[in-house]
Amino acid sequence: MALISLSLQAQNTQWASEVIEFSSQYMSTKYSANQVLGQPNSFPKGGDSKLSWSPKEEDGKLEFIKVKFDNPMPVQQVVVYENHYPGAVSAVYLYDENDKEYLAQEFKVKSTQRATRILEVNFPMTSYNVAAVKVEMVCKKVEGFNQIDAIAISNSTEKVEVKIEVAEGVVFDGELEKLGPGVNTDYAEQSPIISPDGLTMFFIRRNHPGNMGGVDDENEIWVSQLQNDGTWGIGYNIGPPLNNTSNNFVASVTPDGNSLLLGNAYNSDGTMSAGVSISKRNGTRWAYPKTQSIDQYVNNYNSVSFFMSNSGKYLIMAIEGNDSYGTMDLYVSLRTGEGKWSKPINFGKQINTAVDEFKPFLASDEKTLYFSSYGHPGYGSADIFITKRLDDTWTNWTKPKNLGSVINSDDWDAGYTIAAKGDYAYFNSAREGSSDIYRIKLPQALQPDPVVLISGRVFDHKTKLPIEATVYYEFLSDGSDAGIAHSNAETGEYKIVLPYGYTYGFRGYAKGYISVNQHLDLVEVSEYKEIETDLFLVPIEVGQVVRLNNIFFETGKATLKKESFPELNRVVELMEENPTMKLEIAGHTDNVGSETSNQQLSQSRAEAVVSYLVNNGVSGANRLIGTGYGERMPIADNDTDLGRQLNRRVEFKILNK
Known part of the structure; x- marks a missing residue:
């Protein structure tokens, strides 16, 4: 999938790339001097932003910040993005490659009576290469915390326009559809999770009378089934043991539909605590969730998001760890055994900012990641972004791109989810006030790489009766683990999702039986397919x-x-x-x-x-x-x-x- 950066239209414009010195900063991460680097994060909306530089004291002394640019050049414009309580800038200075100082312009300090200001400082083209810029502020003359989001230089006096970086080809064929009354009600619906076969939706209803604790019960899990006419059926409460009077939500569902990843730890005494759990379907009932053990798990924040990959090998989480860049960062843990996961790995600065990244969704290709962020430039509140994993370190990603103004609004947009086919996206948005669930048909540019959905049943080869079994699949080239699934205890049904590019072996396993293995060559990339293959176990x-x-x-x-x-x-x-x-x-x-x-x-x-x-x-x-x-x-x-x-x-x- 090709992504393009729709960046600046002004000729030869540069953004500050390094902080040389500063007078003070409000915090060492959020509101720090380094937040002034790069393009603006809070514009066009502006307002208080943790992704801007804010001096330590409100209405304090003379403050300044001096920044460097990668490629010194003659300029005739400096642009200062004042996102909060603008008007405090008193002077702008230029510095050549020998650090000689030149005054660009002085200003009368006074409140602009506006929420934001883009201060454009124009002057004749310099005869020297500008390598750095210093901005001074007299904060005591403008009430409130005076913040600067970004600083740019340009060799032109043309207006420097900043556009949100949107994924290429984001042109939608259909209209954004708010789901019907089977899903959306007068109460808040959030966090949709679509099963990989696209037939089942799990979501939460907040403070709904149908919750176990009634309107005082904040979050409970509800379920809807896709109908033959393409609409979603009347949602129903999934009931105990998954729902109780605490905070309940589904984080992901396995391709076979037989396991759910659930937020929080379900303790044996019926209480809940921080963590994450898995419940397996036993026929038509869900078993009591088992808490997952994550090595050296730390979350210093009061909220959390989780997602388990379709292969069951990777557990992605949004937490505030001890090495987070801000509040909620995205991390991954690798499965090390049944119910056991490795120490979380931070996704790095390409993904994580000084504020919240949350609601991760890893597509069936296990490379394409969608997530919500307050930190990357967007249209208002939290927006949804797309990025691709480039290797197995989980720290090397393409630059996140915004999904555009059809999916993202000036309000809170999150909970992005798609089926294995990748044809429709579902998400929740507060664009009409209360949070509701929407869907839209995806253009090719936003679809993940195609995969193959394998489904079938596991049988006893002798009796031809269905068996409850674990389904393992592997890369035949080296025998390494590709994923794990489970068949339904009553029907023997299983489902797995296989990305293209490999040859796979897969088999059922149950004690007292020998597996009859199958293989599938998917080296040549093709389109999305669904294949039925039954598995047999020989006593x-x-x-x-x-x-x-x-x-x-x-x-x-x-x-x-x-x-x-x-x-x-x-x-x-x-x-x-x-x-x-x-x-x-x-x-x-x-x-x-x-x-x-x-x-x-x-x-x-x-x-x-x-x-x-x-x-x-x-x-x-x-x-x-x-x-x-x-x-x-x-x-x-x-x-x-x-x-x-x-x-x-x-x-x-x-x-x-």
Whole structure:
């Protein structure tokens, strides 16, 4: 997705890039001298801003700030953005590359009686390169905290225009739609979370009579289902144990719809405390949420946001940590085990500002991040932004871009969420007073990279009954973890979302069973797709046959490819866990070529698998038998490509448990 910076139209304009010295600052982060650097953050609205420089004392002594510019040049204009109680500027000075001082202009200090002012200081083109500028203020003559948002120099007297940096191609085909009465009421609706299949919405209702604690119950979780006509059905309270008389909200839902990430820790005595929890669906009911353990978790703020990636590997949070740049910063923790997460990693200065970044949403491609911010330049209150992760450090991001004036208003806009397909965006906004939930069809420029939604059921291979199982998926290139999901205990249904660019293996797991693995090549990027694939688990019983779907050989040879190793390593683990187990490894071919060559190839491939298993830890005499069956035992018609593909296989048969 291409993003473009719609920046300044004035010819050769520069913004202050470094603070050289200053008289005082209100705080070391918010309202600090460094907040004057770069483009304005509070304009065009202006007003008190933590992202501007404010002297320490209100109506105090003579204050000043001196700033540097990256590329010294002749100029004929300095622009000072006074965002709060303007009129205190008394003088502007220029400095050449040898730090020689020149007076640009002096001013009569008095209140402008306006909320903001853009002070344009024009003069003849300098004969020297301007490397720095100093602005002085006599604060005691203008009531209130006098703040400066930004300082610019220009080689032109033309008006310096600042435009909000908006993602390229933000042209919407349809109108912004306020959802109907099934979702929006006279009360506040916020924090929509759309399931990856796009069919279920979780949201909160504030102080609604239908909350468990009535109108005194601030936040409770409600649910709506997408109807056949494209509207959202009548919302219903999700009920206990997820709702109680405390603050309840859904932070994210897994692709299978069987797990919810919930704000706060649900304690065993029914009370709530700070933290985050996960509840798993047991049939049609939600289990009591289990608290997640985050290593060295600290939140010094009175609010929090969470989001768990579709893979279940990454937990994103908006908290005030000890290393935050302001109040709420965005962080990520990596899954280290069941219910366990690593120490949070700060996303860095490209994302986080001196004020709040919150309500993160990581798209199904696990690269495209949407979030709300008071700190990045916007249209008023909090706006929604888009950025892309550039590597696995989680600290390297593209510059955040505003989603534009259709989605963002001059009021509070947050809670952005989209389904895996990426066609519609949902968010909440207070643009009409009370907070409501809206949706809009997304242009291609704002859609994340396409993904594939895999769905199906997990079955017992012998009884054909559904099974509650954990679904693991991995990158076949190295066997590393790609994600985790869970099937429904009653129906066996599961769903996973796979980004393009990789070849995946995926399988169900349940105690007492052997997984029949599947694989899918998604190296070539295409469009959004939905694929149905059932998974089977074979009971560990004598006589059961398990096909090894993720075994790959060089064409016409018995040389194993590295993509086979994760599958074979699980067979090693199986035999280590069952030390008396004995297997026959059977090789099969299609009928292309001579019967003799096919027999030899199948025998060689079976023996190659046996050798790998022995060399990687399977011990004990005669526990493995390699047998080649050639083309003698087809399971499909050899007259089609698909049939021949099914007949070319390696499988094992349990001879002894």
